[in-house]
Amino acid sequence: MLMTTNDKKTHWQNVYNEKKPEETSWFQEFPMGSLDYIQKAMSELSEPPSVIDVGSGASQLLDSLVAIGIKRITALDIAAGGLRASKARLGELGENIKWVVSDVTQWHPDKQYDLWHDRAVYHFLTRDEDRQKYMKTLKAATRRGSFVIISGFAIDGPIECSGLPVRRLTPAILDKDMGPAFERLAESKETHITPWGAEQSFQYCLYERVER
Ligand SMILES: C[S@@+](CC[C@H](N)C(=O)[O-])C[C@H]1O[C@@H](n2cnc3c(N)ncnc32)[C@H](O)[C@@H]1O
Numbered sequence: 408m409l410m411t412t413n414d415k416k417t418h419w420q421n422v423y424n425e426k427k428p429e430e431t432s433w434f435q436e437f438p439m440g441s442l443d444y445i446q447k448a449m450s451e452l453s454e455p456p457s458v459i460d461v462g463s464g465a466s467q468l469l470d471s472l473v474a475i476g477i478k479r480i481t482a483l484d485i486a487a488g489g490l491r492a493s494k495a496r497l498g499e500l501g502e503n504i505k506w507v508v509s510d511v512t513q514w515h516p517d518k519q520y521d522l523w524h525d526r527a528v529y530h531f532l533t534r535d536e537d538r539q540k541y542m543k544t545l546k547a548a549t550r551r552g553s554f555v556i557i558s559g560f561a562i563d564g565p566i567e568c569s570g571l572p573v574r575r576l577t578p579a580i581l582d583k584d585m586g587p588a589f590e591r592l593a594e595s596k597e598t599h600i601t602p603w604g605a606e607q608s609f610q611y612c613l614y615e616r617v618e619r
Contacts, residue, residue, distance in 0.1 A: 423488025456521030462528030530559030
């Protein structure tokens with residue numbers, strides 16, 4: 408079934424209306440897979456990076472970014488509900504965070520970030536056309552020397568997330584999608600344990616943009 412941006416927005420708004428963040432399958436208290444790669448990217452940079460968390464939802468990654476001293480943070484999501492939960496949880500700690508409600512495939516960034524982070528959003532883009540739009544946004548939001556972390560269900564992971572079909576990822580699949588402008592620096596897999604104890608295999612990849 409073809410989902411429009413409005414269909415997707417409704418789906419995700421319902422999720423955040425009906426569930427607490429800690430009741431969603433993707434909940435993590437400490438997003439270690441992401442933080443390992445963020446620290447790796449930071450070791451290459453002379454100052455704390457500007458970071459965008461794409462499809463941030465209610466992710467506690469934001470809390471960790473604030474805790475390690477990152478001040479320039481943007482959290483983007485198609486649904487306001489997850490972002491609202493993060494804003495409420497963080498209180499004053501989140502006062503510098505820029506909150507953006509948009510479909511990433513329709514968004515026009517007004518600046519370029521040092522680090523783009525996406526956990527479990529790109530894997531929902533099962534149509535070529537949507538992936539091309541995502542890549543267009545990613546390119547507009549980064550520059551040569553920017554780092555990109557993309558993670559989603561691995562090839563041995565589930566075929567659905569939140570009741571929606573996903574395209575499972577391997578480093579080779581992502582390399583092809585990212586194209587020659589991005590060089591893969593690292594890849595790893597993580598077994599995520601859902602709040603009800605199920606195992607989900609995730610693929611993580613870290614890229615650096617090497618071409619304009
Ligand atoms: C599986 S959740 C992951 C949330 C968060 N990244 C995490 O790891 O906790 C997917 C998130 O992506 C958002 N999302 C889905 N499709 C999107 C799109 N096209 N543009 C922006 N956000 C999207 C959803 O609203 C949801 O918050």
